[in-house]
Amino acid sequence: MCHQSVGLLQGAIERRGITTISVTVRPEITAHANVSRACYVRFPTGNPMGEPHKPDQQRLILTAVLEQLVAISEPGTIVELPFRWRRM
Amino acid sequence: MPTPDLEERFRRWLKLIAEMHEGANFTANESITWAPLRKPLAECSIALVSTAGVHLKSQPAHDVLNPQGDASFREIPCDTQASDLAVDHLHYDTSDANADPNCVFPIDRLRELVDTGIVRSIAPMHFGFMGFIPDGRLLRDTTAPIVADRLLAEGTDAVVLTPG
Numbered sequence: 001m002c003h004q005s006v007g008l009l010q011g012a013i014e015r016r017g018i019t020t021i022s023v024t025v026r027p028e029i030t031a032h033a034n035v036s037r038a039c040y041v042r043f044p045t046g047n048p049m050g051e052p053h054k055p056d057q058q059r060l061i062l063t064a065v066l067e068q069l070v071a072i073s074e075p076g077t078i079v080e081l082p083f084r085w086r087r088m
Numbered sequence: 089m090p091t092p093d094l095e096e097r098f099r100r101w102l103k104l105i106a107e108m109h110e111g112a113n114f115t116a117n118e119s120i121t122w123a124p125l126r127k128p129l130a131e132c133s134i135a136l137v138s139t140a141g142v143h144l145k146s147q148p149a150h151d152v153l154n155p156q157g158d159a160s161f162r163e164i165p166c167d168t169q170a171s172d173l174a175v176d177h178l179h180y181d182t183s184d185a186n187a188d189p190n191c192v193f194p195i196d197r198l199r200e201l202v203d204t205g206i207v208r209s210i211a212p213m214h215f216g217f218m219g220f221i222p223d224g225r226l227l228r229d230t231t232a233p234i235v236a237d238r239l240l241a242e243g244t245d246a247v248v249l250t251p252g
Contacts, residue, residue: 001105001157001179001219001220001221001222002139002140002177002179002180002219002220002251002252003139003219003251004114004115004116004219004221004224005139005217005219005220005221005224005227005251006139006219006249006250006251007116007117008115008116008117008224008227008228008232009137009139009217009227009232009235009236009249010117010247010249011117011120011121011232012228012232012233012235012236013137013235013236013239013247013249014121014122014123015121015123015236016123016236016237016239016240017123017240018123018236018239018240018244018245018246018247019123019124019125019126019245019246019247020123020246020247020248020249021246021247021248021249022248022249022250022251023248023249023250023251024251025251026101026251027094028094028095028097028098028101029098029101031094031098032098032114032116033116033117034116034117034118034119034120035117035120036120036121036122036123044181045180045181045251045252046140046180046181046182046183046184046185046191046192046252047184047185047191047192048140048191048192048250048251048252049190049191049192049193049194049197049250050190050191051184051191052184052185052187052188052190052191053187053188055190055196055197055200058190058191058194058197059194059197059200059201061194062194062197062198062201062248063201063206065248066129066134066201066206066207066248069125069129069246069248070125070128070129075120075122076120
């Protein structure tokens, strides 16, 4: 349900003319939210931006998301980022 | 995307929330709005908006027990350290997010990207929601437009949104 709420906030912000991108770990919901741009990370809920106290990983993910803010040119695109969850 | 597998997962999720939460009403934007980025990232002021239940430790937590959810928001100023934040949400495991709120709300990381010049600045104000709002119309019609107006008034060029 967090993803439904992200989608509605994203739409409200984009309608003000502000460029937005969201991170999703539930692409099945985001695909129905009608948002401009999203990045899918195959991580568990609670960790969309990575693991705790792993600043290098978190920075890589945030940088990749910002790169997609520039790169995505087709409205409604969800790009899967190449990060994999390794923690057992 | 969407693929047949995603469609099936979405239908299962819709059924689940309808069974678990009285008044659940999946709400999406009527159509996709597209606001192109008008300048390079290195000239942009960036804000974070999260539905992970993030708030300053000094602020009241969201009402996680209300079956109708809680569409209120918490203002998180740009000089906030992740260690100033707490995370409350009953619908996902918040232990990692409370150990390091950057897992859901990467405010320390965003500040570092300003230092390295990847983005120009961190917006003056960021916003924390708790995304459990079963009837999305409550969020759409009340607080979402208020936060969108605030971001615009503060000169924010782009927003990164994160779930729990």
